[in-house]
Ligand SMILES: Nc1ncnc2c1ncn2[C@@H]1O[C@H](COP(=O)(O)OS(=O)(=O)O)[C@@H](OP(=O)(O)O)[C@H]1O
Ligand SMILES: [Mg+2]
Ligand SMILES: [Mg+2]
C-alpha cells in the first residue's frame with residue numbers, strides 16, 4: 617500500500633491556503649466579480665484565484681503531475697479588471713511565507729510573488745484531459761459556487777488519482793461546523809482520506825488545529841428511519857421528487873438535509889444529523905458528472921466505512937477523462953444498508969419509467 621505522506625501534506629497545505637482565500641473573498645466580494653460560464657453556471661474571482669493557488673503549490677511540489685481542474689483562464693485573458701483582481705488575490709495568499717504551524721515548505725512555491733503570466737498559466741495547468749493511465753490530481757477550487765455566493769456550504773476539493781483510482785482526497789469546508797452537535801459553533805473543517813488508511817477530520821484553521829488531534833471518522837450504522845437524505849439545493853442538479861418517493865418507500869422519517877457541494881459527502885462520512893444517505897439522481901440525463909465533483913468525497917465516505925456507487929451499484933469510474941464514466945446517478949450509504957437503498961432506488965426509477 618502506498619502511503620502518499622508527501623502528497624497528503626502538500627494537498628492539506630494547498631487546500632488550507634485556498635480556503636483562506638475563499639473566506640476572505642466572500643467577506644469582500646464585489647458585485648461584478650462573478651462571470652457566467654458557457655453552461656450558465658457561475659464562476660467568481662474566488663474560484664479562479666483558488667485554482668491558481670492550489671495549482672501553483674502542486675506545480676512546485678510535484679512538477680510532473682498533470683491536473684484536471686474545473687476552471688481555465690480563457691475568460692480572464694479577455695477581462696483585464698477581473699484578471700488583475702485574480703492576480704492580486706492569488707498573490708495575497710501565495711506570497712505569505714511557509715508557516716511552521718502548518719508544516720509548510722518554501723519549496724512548495726510559498727513566499728514569492730507571481731507575475732500575471734505565471735498565475736494565468738497556473739490556472740491553465742488544470743486543462744489535463746484525465747484518463748485511465750498514470751497519476752493526476754483533480755481540483756474543484758470551489759465546489760458549490762452557488763452555495764458560496766449565498767453564504768451556504770461550499771468546499772475546496774482536491775484528489776490524487778492513480779490509474780483511474782482515487783488514492784487521496786482532501787476537502788476544506790470553511791462554513792461547516794467543526795462539531796456537528798453544535799451547529800452554531802465554530803465553523804471550518806478539513807477532511808482527509810487516504811485509500812486503506814482511513815478518513816479524518818481536522819480543524820481547517822491551523823491556529824486552532826495545532827492543539828486538536830485529528831478525529832477518525834466512522835459512519836454510524838442505523839436503520840433508514842433514523843437517517844436523513846443528503847441532497848442538492850439546486851433542483852436542476854438532482855431529481856428531488858424521486859428522492860422523496862424513495863425515502864417514503866424505505867421508511868425514512870427525517871426531513872432531507874439540503875446543502876451545496878461535497879460538504880454532503882463530509883456530512884455523510886461524519887454521521888451528521890445522526891446519519892445520512894447520499895442520493896443524486898439526474899434531473900436531466902444529458903448532464904455528465906465531472907470527476908472533480910466526486911473524487912475526494914467518494915473516497916472520504918468509503919474510508920469512513922460507506923459505499924459509493926451509481927444507481928445500479930457500479931463503482932464510480934474516475935478513469936474516463938474529465939467526466940465520470942457512464943453512470944446513472946450517485947448513491948452513497950453505510951455498508952449495511954447500501955444494497956437495500958439500491959433496491960429502493962431501482963424500484964422507484966422503474967415505477968417512474970426511468971429504467972428500460
Ligand atoms: N445540471 C446539473 N446536474 C448535476 N450537477 C450539476 C448540474 N449543473 C452543475 N452541476 C454540478 O453540481 C455541482 C454542485 O453540486 P451540488 O451538489 O453542490 O449541487 S447543489 O449546488 O448543491 O445544488 C457544481 O459544481 P460547481 O460548479 O463546482 O459548483 C456542478 O459541477
Ligand atoms: Mg462550477
Ligand atoms: Mg463542483
Ligand SMILES: [Mg+2]
Pocket residue numbers: 663686756757758759760761
Ligand atoms: Mg467548482
